[in-house]
Amino acid sequence: MSRFSIDGIPIGFQEDLFVFAGPCVIESRDLCFKVAEFLKGVSERLSAGIVFKASFDKANRSSITSFRGPGIDEGLRILQQVKEQFQLPVVTDIHLPSQAAQVGQVADCLQIPAFLCRQTDLLAAAAETGAAVNVKKGQFLSPWEMKNVVGKLKESGCEKIMLCERGTFFGYNRLVNDMTAIGEMQNLGCPVIFDATHSTQQPGGLGTSSAGAREKAPVLAASAVAAGANGLFFEIHPSPEEALCDSACMMRMSDFEKTLKRCRRIFDLIRRDDE
Numbered sequence: 001m002s003r004f005s006i007d008g009i010p011i012g013f014q015e016d017l018f019v020f021a022g023p024c025v026i027e028s029r030d031l032c033f034k035v036a037e038f039l040k041g042v043s044e045r046l047s048a049g050i051v052f053k054a055s056f057d058k059a060n061r062s063s064i065t066s067f068r069g070p071g072i073d074e075g076l077r078i079l080q081q082v083k084e085q086f087q088l089p090v091v092t093d094i095h096l097p098s099q100a101a102q103v104g105q106v107a108d109c110l111q112i113p114a115f116l117c118r119q120t121d122l123l124a125a126a127a128e129t130g131a132a133v134n135v136k137k138g139q140f141l142s143p144w145e146m147k148n149v150v151g152k153l154k155e156s157g158c159e160k161i162m163l164c165e166r167g168t169f170f171g172y173n174r175l176v177n178d179m180t181a182i183g184e185m186q187n188l189g190c191p192v193i194f195d196a197t198h199s200t201q202q203p204g205g206l207g208t209s210s211a212g213a214r215e216k217a218p219v220l221a222a223s224a225v226a227a228g229a230n231g232l233f234f235e236i237h238p239s240p241e242e243a244l245c246d247s248a249c250m251m252r253m254s255d256f257e258k259t260l261k262r263c264r265r266i267f268d269l270i271r272r273d274d275e
Contacts, residue, residue, distance in 0.1 A: 004160040007089035009049035017267040018231040022053035024246040025069040052088040059095040067244040097125035104129025127158030136164040143184035166195035179227035193231040194224030218259040
């Protein structure tokens with residue numbers, strides 16, 4: 001069973017609940033600093049392991065006119081500043097094999113988007129950086145098919161692997177969560193993160209952008225922890241309605257701490273019952 005750390009945050013089956021959180025995309029340095037300062041405070045108040053998440057490029061938007069982010073150079077510069085200013089590890093997405101080495105010099109964890117989870121060259125390039133890798137399970141894959149993803153990463157030299165459940169297609173513009181997928185993917189020997197906010201997404205539901213139901217994220221997160229998830233993923237924003245990306249499913253920053261407290265209580269209860 002995999003056990004490792006992300007910049008001092010222990011990751012594994014016997015470790016505390018950890019969290020990836022932050023805005024969907026790097027809208028500005030000021031936004032990232034505001035969210036990171038908040039997350040640092042939550043981390044200290046709750047003694048919680050939190051990894052700051054933000055994307056420098058969202059390459060799989062619904063429309064060609066959708067906001068994608070500042071790009072790799074400016075994005076990594078801001079993520080480096082977040083690390084130095086707030087002493088938080090960072091995770092960000094890569095979309096191309098050519099991005100991996102550069103991103104790996106800054107990010108403590110590289111994330112593979114769901115639609116790209118089977119891209120062999122992308123997985124291999126991420127593995128070769130030596131960073132931890134989080135792979136989002138494609139909405140089109142069964143949880144047991146992630147065995148091939150894990151195999152590609154391990155064959156490429158990566159042992160710090162996490163898998164992420166973020167919902168399965170349920171007809172048009174809908175996702176549904178099968179909480180048994182968490183255990184299925186844990187059987188592959190990897191800690192599993194549950195993406196509470198993207199699981200409420202309604203892909204393409206607004207025509208040129210995705211709809212969502214952010215109010216459902218807390219109950220999904222709690223359900224995932226009860227089902228045994230090792231970590232949680234939240235996209236948060238101080239004013240989701242004004243966000244430039246995924247505004248319909250991002251959690252309001254003010255709701256995050258309460259949700260995490262609740263999930264940690266459930267996590268501790270499950271752990272005590274298992275001992």
